[in-house]
Amino acid sequence: DAKTTQPTSMDCAEGRAANLPCNHSTISGNEYVYWYRQIHSQGPQYIIHGLKNNETNEMASLIITEDRKSSTLILPHATLRDTAVYYCIVRVHWVDNFNKFYFGSGTKLNVKP
Amino acid sequence: NAGVTQTPKFQVLKTGQSMTLQCAQDMNHEYMSWYRQDPGMGLRLIHYSVGAGITDQGEVPNGYNVSRSTTEDFPLRLLSAAPSQTSVYFCASRGVPDTQYFGPGTRLTVL
Numbered sequence: 133d134a135k136t137t138q139p140t141s142m143d144c145a146e147g148r149a150a151n152l153p154c155n156h157s158t159i160s161g162n163e164y165v166y167w168y169r170q171i172h173s174q175g176p177q178y179i180i181h182g183l184k185n186n187e188t189n190e191m192a193s194l195i196i197t198e199d200r201k202s203s204t205l206i207l208p209h210a211t212l213r214d215t216a217v218y219y220c221i222v223r224v225h226w227v228d229n230f231n232k233f234y235f236g237s238g239t240k241l242n243v244k245p
Numbered sequence: 246n247a248g249v250t251q252t253p254k255f256q257v258l259k260t261g262q263s264m265t266l267q268c269a270q271d272m273n274h275e276y277m278s279w280y281r282q283d284p285g286m287g288l289r290l291i292h293y294s295v296g297a298g299i300t301d302q303g304e305v306p307n308g309y310n311v312s313r314s315t316t317e318d319f320p321l322r323l324l325s326a327a328p329s330q331t332s333v334y335f336c337a338s339r340g341v342p343d344t345q346y347f348g349p350g351t352r353l354t355v356l
Contacts, residue, residue, distance in 0.1 A: 164343075175249070175335050175347030176288070219287060223343065230276065230295055231343055232303075235287030 135159070135222040141240040144214075150207040152239050154220030157201045164223040165196060166233065167205045169216040176219065179205065210243045217241075247271055249348035251336050257354045258326040266321040266351050268336030274346075276339035277319040278303070279311065281332040282350075288335060294319055326355045 137155040144150040156165060164183050168176040180187055180194045182203075187194045193206040207214055217238040226232040252267045270277065275296045280288035290303030294313040308330060310322040319338075323330060331354050337345040 168345075173333065173350065175337075175349050176345075178344050178346070181342075181344070227301065228295065230293060230301070232290060233288075233345065235280075235289070237285065237287055 135224070135234045136220045136236045138218075138220050138236060138239045140237070141242065143242045143244060144207075144210045146212060146243055146245050147209055150205075150210040150214065150241055150243070152205040152207075152218050152220075152241065153202065154204070155202045156220070156222050159200055159222055160224070161200075162225070165194070165200075165203050166221040166223055167192070167194065168219045168221060168235075169214075170219065170238070171213075171216040179218075181223075210241075212243050212245065215241060215243045249336055249338050249346050251334075251348035251351050253351060254349070255352045257356065258323070259356050260327060262323075262326050264323050264326065266323075266334055266336075266353075268319045268321065268348060269317050270319075270336075270338040270346070271317065272338060272340060272346065273316060274338035274340050275316065277313070278337045278339070278345070279309070279319070279321045280335045280337065281305065281330075282335060283332050291321065291334075323353075328355045331355045 166181040167179040170176045182194045196203045219238040221233050249270045278293040279291040282288045292311040294300045300311050334351045336348040
């Protein structure tokens with residue numbers, strides 16, 4: 133049960149904004165949305181996370197809809213090095229103080245020259 | 246500050262052999278986890294630990310054992326390797342805010 137739905141792949145031209153969508157229609161009120169990426173089968177790398185409000189950091193922006201059923205990760209100026217698999221993840225409380233991260237299959241972003 | 250390190254990077258085992266995948270972190274994080282990633286799929290949680298001496302099962306714990314004697318180390322043991330355990334294994338530690346830092350992975354093939 134991945135809890136998120138993402139397109140299998142997307143293309144983006146170098147220098148343009150990459151907008152990666154994610155559906156998480158069953159998300160609960162206290163569950164966070166995280167984004168990670170994985171380059172060339174390396175360990176996943178943290179990008180950004182949020183609960184309700186839009187978030188921005190040096191890597192990306194995260195836009196969460198008001199009903200929280202979907203979100204969009206925005207890479208403002210994609211470069212070839214941003215080619216990777218991007219995972220949209222819902223973090224849920226599991227047991228005790230441990231929160232579980234549900235990884236889906238991710239979106240393969242291909243940035244093209 | 247090396248972050249999360251894993252050894253070995255690659256390993257080939259025969260069915261029935263046992264081995265230990267090593268994981269260490271130098272960030273003084275309490276929480277650590279082991280995941281496996283099969284081709285074309287996301288990561289699935291094997292075992293996790295919320296501190297030294299405390300471990301628990303994740304989604305796919307069968308065939309694996311863990312222990313946590315120190316904050317830094319969280320080894321994963323394969324008791325009797327099977328071809329179904331061919332996968333890439335990632336160790337992660339968790340800091341504040343609740344953000345996971347992943348190691349580079351161990352690519353395991355069981356023949």
